[in-house]
Amino acid sequence: MICPWKELLSVLPQWLRGQLAAYAEELQEIRLRCGQPPELVLGKGSRWLSKTVTQEDISFCVNTASRYSPWSAATVSQGYITAPGGHRIGLCGEAVIKDGELTGMRTVHSLCIRVARDFPGLARRVHFRGQAMLILGAPGWGKTTLLRDVCRSVAEEETVAVVDQRQELFPPGFPTGKRMDILYGCPKKQGIEIVLRTMGPNCIAVDEITASEDCQALLHAFGCGVRLIATAHAAGMSDFRQRSVYAPLRESRLFDTFLILDRDKSFHLEEIYP
Amino acid sequence: MSYKWIGAILIVGSCGGFGISLAVQRKREEAMLAQLCGILDNMLWELPFQLTPLPELLRHTAEKQKGNLGALLWGLAEQLDRQVLPDVLSCMEAALSDTILHFPRVNQLLLQLGKSLGRFDLSGQLKGLSALREQCGQQLTELKADRDTKLRSYRILGLCAGAALVILLV
Numbered sequence: 001m002i003c004p005w006k007e008l009l010s011v012l013p014q015w016l017r018g019q020l021a022a023y024a025e026e027l028q029e030i031r032l033r034c035g036q037p038p039e040l041v042l043g044k045g046s047r048w049l050s051k052t053v054t055q056e057d058i059s060f061c062v063n064t065a066s067r068y069s070p071w072s073a074a075t076v077s078q079g080y081i082t083a084p085g086g087h088r089i090g091l092c093g094e095a096v097i098k099d100g101e102l103t104g105m106r107t108v109h110s111l112c113i114r115v116a117r118d119f120p121g122l123a124r125r126v127h128f129r130g131q132a133m134l135i136l137g138a139p140g141w142g143k144t145t146l147l148r149d150v151c152r153s154v155a156e157e158e159t160v161a162v163v164d165q166r167q168e169l170f171p172p173g174f175p176t177g178k179r180m181d182i183l184y185g186c187p188k189k190q191g192i193e194i195v196l197r198t199m200g201p202n203c204i205a206v207d208e209i210t211a212s213e214d215c216q217a218l219l220h221a222f223g224c225g226v227r228l229i230a231t232a233h234a235a236g237m238s239d240f241r242q243r244s245v246y247a248p249l250r251e252s253r254l255f256d257t258f259l260i261l262d263r264d265k266s267f268h269l270e271e272i273y274p
Numbered sequence: 275m276s277y278k279w280i281g282a283i284l285i286v287g288s289c290g291g292f293g294i295s296l297a298v299q300r301k302r303e304e305a306m307l308a309q310l311c312g313i314l315d316n317m318l319w320e321l322p323f324q325l326t327p328l329p330e331l332l333r334h335t336a337e338k339q340k341g342n343l344g345a346l347l348w349g350l351a352e353q354l355d356r357q358v359l360p361d362v363l364s365c366m367e368a369a370l371s372d373t374i375l376h377f378p379r380v381n382q383l384l385l386q387l388g389k390s391l392g393r394f395d396l397s398g399q400l401k402g403l404s405a406l407r408e409q410c411g412q413q414l415t416e417l418k419a420d421r422d423t424k425l426r427s428y429r430i431l432g433l434c435a436g437a438a439l440v441i442l443l444v
Contacts, residue, residue: 010357060360068354068362068392069327071399096395104395 002118004085004173011065011083011113013057019049028140030113034058058108065089074185075166076104086116086171114140118174123149130257130271132218132228134249136240137261143231144168144207146259146267150229151205155180160229161201163191169207192217196224203227215248222254236260237270285443286436293432297425303377304421307414309343310383314407321400328362328391329354346373346384363388383410 005024009017012030016038020027029041038049065083066073073081079102081089090112096104123146133150137143148169154160155177162169162182170176181199183191188206195201204221206214209232218228234240237260241250249255258270316335320326326334329351336347349372353365366388375381383406390402 014358056360063361063392064357067327067329068365069325069331070392070394071321071396072325072327074325076394096398098397104393104398106394108394 002120002174004087004116004171007083007085007173008087008113008115011061011087011089013060015051016049016057023047027115029115030111032058032061032111032113034109055107055109058111061089061111061113062091062108071104077102079105080166082167082171083113084171085173086168088114088116088166088168090114116168116171117145118148119145120149120152120175122146123153126150126153126259126269128154128227128229128257130227132222132255133230133257133259134240134255135229135231135259135261135267136234136236137231137267138235138263139233141235141261141263142265142267143233143261146261147205147207147229147231148174150259151180152177154203154205154229158202158227159200160203160205161195161199162205163188163195164207165191166207169205188214189217192221196221196226201226203229205229207231208233209249210245212245212248215246219248219252219254222252228254230255281443282440285439286433289436289439290429290433293428293430293435296428296432299376300417300421300424300428303379304414304417306341306343306375306377306380307383307410307417309339309341310380311407311410311414313339313343313347314387314403314410318400318403318407321403322396325396342373342375346370346375349373350388362391379413383413 009020023040023042026043027040028043031039031041032053034053034055037052040047040049062070062081065081070076070081075081076091079091081091083089091105091108092110093108094106095102096106128150135143135147135150151160151162151169152175159179159181160177162180163186164170164182164184165186165188167184170182176182181195181201183195186194192204192206195204204226209215209218209230218230222228232240232246234243237258240246256272258272259267260270261267313335316338317331320331320334332347332351336344336351339347346369349369350365353359353368359365359368363385366384370381370384386406390406391399393399393402
């Protein structure tokens with residue numbers, strides 16, 4: 001298991017760093033709320049620390065994660081920053097809206113820091129033979145971790161272009177695959193078009209399909225003869241069938257291989273051939 | 275008698291020198307404000323173009339600057355890299371305590387710069403910087419407006435004060 005622990009500690013207030021060492025193995029999330037003690041989300045339940053989080057602590061985390069330049073992180077308008085090491089920091093506070101669109105945050109009161117981990121070899125027993133694979137799971141069940149290793153495994157045999165919009169899939173320090181090209185920070189729709197045009201991939205991988213335009217971009221790529229690997233929020237096949245945003249994917253029968261994650265982070269493979 | 279005249283000349287000279295040094299200080303302040311305006315202009319051009327993170331932006335800017343302001347920008351970039359202080363303002367305060375600038379007006383503007391940096395949206399960040407640039411420009415214009423009169427006054431005041439002292443003492 002690889003966890004960029006040093007990078008995680010560097011974005012936390014100093015008083016909190018020493019208290020985390022005991023939870024290094026099982027820590028999944030750190031939730032910091034102004035005026036409340038920090039909540040550590042562990043493999044089994046939560047633990048609350050004693051000291052209260054101040055506005056200064058929150059500012060410290062945001063500033064160190066963005067190198068004191070939150071405006072330079074394009075993702076602030078989507079409510080998160082990716083810290084060094086690929087740890088995702090969700091932001092909550094007072095939003096700034098301009099012309100009906102969220103442009104940034106005026107002040108941040110709560111943070112949800114998700115600890116990035118890598119398990120090389122996790123997808124060893126997955127053999128991707130089909131045309132398109134979809135990894136399904138609820139938030140926090142390990143979709144990104146599994147996708148990362150599936151990408152590495154496929155990249156042993158064929159060229160994989162990864163559109164890593166959030167810079168979480170392959171942050172610096174995480175091993176990549178032999179035949180892997182990674183486009184960082186680009187929105188999925190544009191990213192898929194770019195790698196399709198310029199990198200000549202056999203396979204394109206994207207994390208978290210959340211919008212219908214992502215689905216359209218995947219359909220377009222598939223029409224160009226590229227294999228696809230993606231993840232989607234759904235707690236199983238029945239949940240996937242009910243979500244309207246995925247309707248174009250279901251109707252087109254794009255995905256024929258499903259990796260379905262469970263709450264305990266185990267997964268099973270379902271192959272559906274027409 | 276000759277001692278008295280030597281003393282008188284020294285008094286007039288030192289008072290005149292004091293007046294001249296005041297005038298020089300004022301010229302230096304003007305130059306520093308102009309330099310700060312240039313720094314802010316550089317930041318305003320660079321930010322929307324490349325979204326450069328602050329430590330790099332400060333280093334790029336510092337490379338083109340001479341004197342204490344250049345040293346201050348390097349110091350601020352170092353403070354940011356240390357990742358110990360909670361926000362840019364605290365880092366600016368720390369950098370200012372390591373660099374002597376002599377001019378309260380410039381110090382105040384730099385603290386305001388520290389306060390305005392670190393916004394969450396680029397347009398807000400640019401607006402904050404533009405407002406500060408305007409303020410800096412305004413202060414520079416004010417300084418320049420009565421520069422010649424004030425500089426002459428400082429010199430004459432110094433010389434007259436010296437002469438007055440001589441008359442009183444001799």
